[in-house]
Amino acid sequence: SARDLSAQQAESFVRTAHSIADAINSHVVPREESE
Secondary structure, three states: OHHHHHHHHHHHHHHHHHHHHHHHHHHHHHHHHHO
């Protein structure tokens, strides 16, 4: 079960990382286009 927990934590981390990356991209891209 320890391995399962690690896998779940890894998936959570990856999903969070993707969400953060998407948020950063949505804020950064418009700034570059406006300039």
